[in-house]
Amino acid sequence: MNEARANTKGRPLAFRIVRALLATVACRYLLVAVAIWYAQTKILYHPRTTLDVTPADLGLKFEPVRLPLDGNRLAGWWVPSEIPDASTLLYLHGNAGNVSANADQVRRLAGTGLNIFIFDYRGYGESTGGPPRERLVYEDAERAWTYLVRERGIQPSDVVIYGHSMGGAVAVDLASRHPDAGGLITESTFPSIVDAADRTVFAWLPLRLIVTERFDAASRIRSIRVPKLMLHGDADTMIPVRLARRLYEAAADPKQLAVIAGGGHEDSAEVNAAAYFAAVNGFLRTYHLGSRSSDLH
Numbered sequence: 001m002n003e004a005r006a007n008t009k010g011r012p013l014a015f016r017i018v019r020a021l022l023a024t025v026a027c028r029y030l031l032v033a034v035a036i037w038y039a040q041t042k043i044l045y046h047p048r049t050t051l052d053v054t055p056a057d058l059g060l061k062f063e064p065v066r067l068p069l070d071g072n073r074l075a076g077w078w079v080p081s082e083i084p085d086a087s088t089l090l091y092l093h094g095n096a097g098n099v100s101a102n103a104d105q106v107r108r109l110a111g112t113g114l115n116i117f118i119f120d121y122r123g124y125g126e127s128t129g130g131p132p133r134e135r136l137v138y139e140d141a142e143r144a145w146t147y148l149v150r151e152r153g154i155q156p157s158d159v160v161i162y163g164h165s166m167g168g169a170v171a172v173d174l175a176s177r178h179p180d181a182g183g184l185i186t187e188s189t190f191p192s193i194v195d196a197a198d199r200t201v202f203a204w205l206p207l208r209l210i211v212t213e214r215f216d217a218a219s220r221i222r223s224i225r226v227p228k229l230m231l232h233g234d235a236d237t238m239i240p241v242r243l244a245r246r247l248y249e250a251a252a253d254p255k256q257l258a259v260i261a262g263g264g265h266e267d268s269a270e271v272n273a274a275a276y277f278a279a280v281n282g283f284l285r286t287y288h289l290g291s292r293s294s295d296l297h
Contacts, residue, residue, distance in 0.1 A: 047125075050100075064076075076144070088154050090171075094188075098125030164186075168190075171189075182289050184227070186230050188233065189239070192217060218250040221247065222251070229280070231279060232257070
């Protein structure tokens with residue numbers, strides 16, 4: 001009888017302990033989710049204001065460009081081709097650093113024979129304004145497009161929109177609004193930020209409810225009919241190549257996927273230049289976008 005009475009008293013205590021533990025876990029889960037929501041822009045954007053190098057340091061002629069925008073300015077570089085009437089690559093960089101972190105890639109891509117225009121989003125490099133936000137970087141890309149087409153007088157069909165990593169999602173958004181563009185090239189790009197984050201320590205969180213900076217390239221690329229080339233290194237540990245395949249599967253034709261053997265998130269053009277530029281120059285030639293071979297490759 002005494003044992004039965006003790007068990008009866010013990011059950012409510014055990015229940016209260018379990019309930020308290022579950023409540024603690026739930027509260028911590030909620031606190032982490034709120035913290036991620038609040039800090040998502042700091043996690044995503046890593047702008048740097050100091051320029052370490054310019055195209056001139058790499059032996060390239062270039063023209064500094066300043067574009068007014070909403071009381072601020074975008075700063076960039078116009079790197080002209082040596083080929084008359086060459087097409088132009090509009091270069092949209094990723095979420096970290098600034099244009100100077102991309103100077104070597106600018107040099108390599110200049111070897112395709114295209115003009116290159118690269119600029120910094122607001123809050124990056126010498127561009128004023130910010131802090132960066134998804135909506136604002138889309139606006140910045142649109143301002144760069146306007147500069148090329150209206151101010152430099154370049155035909156939209158002679159503009160190839162190129163974006164790396166997050167910049168690839170920006171490039172997809174821009175191409176979705178300009179079906180008259182000559183082509184779209186993405187490199188190391190994800191279907192969306194949520195898809196990219198699903199493989200990290202945040203995967204146990206309800207990211208689709210928390211994340212508002214989506215960069216949802218997969219949903220936009222479905223409607224884009226301009227020629228598309230997707231480049232991705234098979235050794236990319238930041239954005240695995242399986243995510244590039246998902247973006248490719250979501251895209252409408254015409255489209256190409258070039259998986260670069262040995263390429264990481266940022267170095268495919270360096271570690272496997274032959275495969276990388278075979279894909280890029282082949283794409284440009286196919287769509288008559290002014291590519292050429294170069295000793296740089």
